[in-house]
Amino acid sequence: MAEQVLRIALVAHDAKKEALISWARAWREALSGHHLCGTGTSAGEVMEACPELRVEELLSGPKGGDLQVGARIAARELDALVFFPDPESPHPHEADVQALVRISLLADIPLALNRASADHLAEAMFLVRGQG
Structure with a gap:
C-alpha cells in the first residue's frame, strides 16, 4: 500500500519563525514526502533552512495568506496546520488569525500551536506511518 501524502500548512508569526x-x-526527513504550503516568509525561511523541503509559498499573513490557508482548510485541501502564533504581540490581522484557528476547529483538522503540540502531531502523523 502506498504511503498517503499529507497536505500540511506551516505558518508562524515573525517572533516565532525560528x-x-x-x-x-527536526522533522525534515518525514516532512519531505508531503505537500507543504506556508504563508509568505514562513515558507521561504523554511525552504532556506531546509533545502530538501519544497514549500508552496502563499501570500504573507497580513496580505491574505491566513485567508488562503483557511480557504484550503474549508475546502478540505489541507490535512493539518502547524501554526506558531506570537501571543505577546498584537497583530493588525488578528481577526484573520482567529478565523484560521476557528476554521481548523470547525473542519476538525489537527492544529498545532506550539513546538510541543507540533511534535506530538508529527509523531502521530509520521511515526505511526513509520516515517520518523
Whole structure:
C-alpha cells in the first residue's frame, strides 16, 4: 500500500519563525514526502533552512495568506496546520488569525500551536506511518 501524502500548512508569526524553522529541521526527513504550503516568509525561511523541503509559498499573513490557508482548510485541501502564533504581540490581522484557528476547529483538522503540540502531531502523523 502506498504511503498517503499529507497536505500540511506551516505558518508562524515573525517572533516565532525560528521556532518553526527549528521544528521543520527536526522533522525534515518525514516532512519531505508531503505537500507543504506556508504563508509568505514562513515558507521561504523554511525552504532556506531546509533545502530538501519544497514549500508552496502563499501570500504573507497580513496580505491574505491566513485567508488562503483557511480557504484550503474549508475546502478540505489541507490535512493539518502547524501554526506558531506570537501571543505577546498584537497583530493588525488578528481577526484573520482567529478565523484560521476557528476554521481548523470547525473542519476538525489537527492544529498545532506550539513546538510541543507540533511534535506530538508529527509523531502521530509520521511515526505511526513509520516515517520518523
